[in-house]
Amino acid sequence: MRMPRWESDAQGRLERAALELFESQGFERTSVAQIAGAAGLKERSFYRYFPDKREVLFAGDELEAHLVAQVEAADPGLTPIEALLSALGTAEEIFRPREFLLRRGRVIAANPALAERDLIKLASIADALAPAIERRGVEPGKARFIIDVVLAIHRRALPRWLATPDTTLSQLMTQAAAELREAVMPPSPTPRRHGKPLD
Amino acid sequence: MRMPRWESDAQGRLERAALELFESQGFERTSVAQIAGAAGLKERSFYRYFPDKREVLFAGDELEAHLVAQVEAADPGLTPIEALLSALGTAEEIFRPREFLLRRGRVIAANPALAERDLIKLASIADALAPAIERRGVEPGKARFIIDVVLAIHRRALPRWLATPDTTLSQLMTQAAAELREAVMPPSPTPRRHGKPLD
DNA sequence: CTTGTGATGACAGCATCTGTTGTCGCGTCA
DNA sequence: TGACGCGACAACAGATGCTGTCATCACAAG
Numbered sequence: 001m002r003m004p005r006w007e008s009d010a011q012g013r014l015e016r017a018a019l020e021l022f023e024s025q026g027f028e029r030t031s032v033a034q035i036a037g038a039a040g041l042k043e044r045s046f047y048r049y050f051p052d053k054r055e056v057l058f059a060g061d062e063l064e065a066h067l068v069a070q071v072e073a074a075d076p077g078l079t080p081i082e083a084l085l086s087a088l089g090t091a092e093e094i095f096r097p098r099e100f101l102l103r104r105g106r107v108i109a110a111n112p113a114l115a116e117r118d119l120i121k122l123a124s125i126a127d128a129l130a131p132a133i134e135r136r137g138v139e140p141g142k143a144r145f146i147i148d149v150v151l152a153i154h155r156r157a158l159p160r161w162l163a164t165p166d167t168t169l170s171q172l173m174t175q176a177a178a179e180l181r182e183a184v185m186p187p188s189p190t191p192r193r194h195g196k197p198l199d
Numbered sequence: 200m201r202m203p204r205w206e207s208d209a210q211g212r213l214e215r216a217a218l219e220l221f222e223s224q225g226f227e228r229t230s231v232a233q234i235a236g237a238a239g240l241k242e243r244s245f246y247r248y249f250p251d252k253r254e255v256l257f258a259g260d261e262l263e264a265h266l267v268a269q270v271e272a273a274d275p276g277l278t279p280i281e282a283l284l285s286a287l288g289t290a291e292e293i294f295r296p297r298e299f300l301l302r303r304g305r306v307i308a309a310n311p312a313l314a315e316r317d318l319i320k321l322a323s324i325a326d327a328l329a330p331a332i333e334r335r336g337v338e339p340g341k342a343r344f345i346i347d348v349v350l351a352i353h354r355r356a357l358p359r360w361l362a363t364p365d366t367t368l369s370q371l372m373t374q375a376a377a378e379l380r381e382a383v384m385p386p387s388p389t390p391r392r393h394g395k396p397l398d
Numbered sequence: 399c400t401t402g403t404g405a406t407g408a409c410a411g412c413a414t415c416t417g418t419t420g421t422c423g424c425g426t427c428a
Numbered sequence: 429t430g431a432c433g434c435g436a437c438a439a440c441a442g443a444t445g446c447t448g449t450c451a452t453c454a455c456a457a458g
Binding site for chain 4: 402405409410412417419
Binding site: 031032033043044047051053 | 412413414415416
């Protein structure tokens with residue numbers, strides 16, 4: 001066997017080197033040249049794998065594709081909300097190990113520029129999900145609305161799931177949905193004149 | 200009266216010049232030097248008013264402060280959701296004229312980098328609102344959840360409001376809230392027949 | 399008249415990101 | 429076996445975003 005001219009999995013090496021460097025010295029303080037160097041490449045090569053410095057932690061749209069497929073394959077008898085809850089409840093840990101998600105989450109939370117990119121990725125997922133929901137007979141604006149609400153539910157349940165390893169994300173999302181129903185219903189069926197706080 | 204050494208309202212001139220240039224040639228294709236030049240300044244002066252190129256369309260946290268104040272001043276008898284709906288329903292058009300909001304909205308929607316910043320501003324508002332809701336006796340995680348849901352309602356209502364000049368944003372948000380209640384309630388009080396048992 | 403003060407210009411410098419061209423190992427095909 | 433192209437990377441040049449630092453000048457305060 002011969003030595004290949006280059007090590008394999010350059011992209012993976014870049015991702016791992018970047019995560020490590022972002023953890024140890026922060027996002028702003030690590031340059032692209034440094035990441036590339038740690039992966040045995042030159043700066044220019046970094047940009048052959050990722051369009052910009054942030055994307056090194058967000059590459060791949062497998063999650064998005066998987067969610068869309070899940071929603072499209074869901075039982076037509078399900079409510080759009082049920083279909084979304086079911087898709088999001090099962091798709092979290094599929095592609096990346098939980099350990100990676102935790103490290104990555106900490107780094108993102110610690111760096112505003114990365115948090116920004118994270119939000120746009122979520123928005124991108126919402127955009128991708130919209131047509132799948134519309135295909136279930138929901139008007140476009142309303143589809144996006146429902147998706148936003150379900151993403152809020154997901155956001156509510158995710159930290160609890162990460163904190164308690166023995167529960168299902170799906171359970172926690174169902175629980176959050178119940179919480180939403182309760183909060184959104186009028187506190188009492190009688191018109192309130194003097195205020196009737198419930199929580 | 201003497202001629203002042205510099206024109207007044209440099210910040211406003213920069214904002215207007217930037218909006219105009221972003222409209223005519225796009226965000227990426229206009230350089231900071233160009234914006235500054237159009238406002239009669241040098242590039243370096245731009246950065247004295249705005250920390251970066253995007254912020255020129257997002258400067259000012261008056262809206263955030265106003266919303267927090269509104270929520271804090273709201274009737275304690277109101278549900279957190281009601282307080283938020285009321286605050287968001289009245290605060291939209293206060294600081295900037297509607298015409299400006301429309302142009303700005305179009306430019307933001309057309310440029311991913313600006314859309315990204317827009318999302319982070321919303322998240323910042325959500326973060327600022329959370330303590331005000333918690334002070335009404337809501338547990339922190341739940342407060343953030345409720346805020347996310349109300350922001351989704353706001354997002355649902357805003358385009359309609361911009362499209363129909365003779366309606367109130369508050370009305371449309373109430374309407375969207377009703378839509379949410381309907382979507383979130385179980386489709387029928389009896390358990391589903393042919394479907395699977397819900398998770 | 400002297401002494402700030404505040405807004406701006408001038409300049410230098412680093413980092414991000416892009417376009418282009420050169421190099422070299424490897425598989426292909428005749 | 430050898431010419432050939434392709435794919436992965438290096439090398440170089442350059443525009444732009446953003447920052448630090450110092451000089452300049454009108455105006456105000458004393």
